[in-house]
Amino acid sequence: MKETELIDKYISIRKKPESNVIIIKERGYRQKKIDIIEVNIKSKLYFHGIEFKIYNWKLGLKQCLGNRILVPYNSLALYYKYEKNVNISKLSKYGIGLIIMYDNDYEQKIVPKRNKLLNQRKYQYILENIKNLYPQTFVN
16 A cells, blocks of 8 residues: 555545535645645635555654644544554644545544644645636635
């Protein structure tokens, strides 16, 4: 199993017309990239950054912590075989969500909390970038 396979599986599960979600791969600000950003169409301000890892939850947590300046909500997605290794209280402490990826499904174990470290300038840059990709969705 590779991270890219996890990402593709997640996208194929989530990206359905009834889900009201736009999923953008590898967006960020300058060198900082997030594996995927989900935008809920019904709540255009809900940006959810997700980092995918097979087993290295500590590296995933570190990346999620860094992503807090770019998007308001962040989660770590991890392959189910390594769920037992995760320190749930550490993720909860920082408001990082946890998504467990199965072979053909996923489960949201921890819902992310809105972080307070968001850098408005960087967030606006990403928002404008996404608006340019999906102009019909973000009509004011």
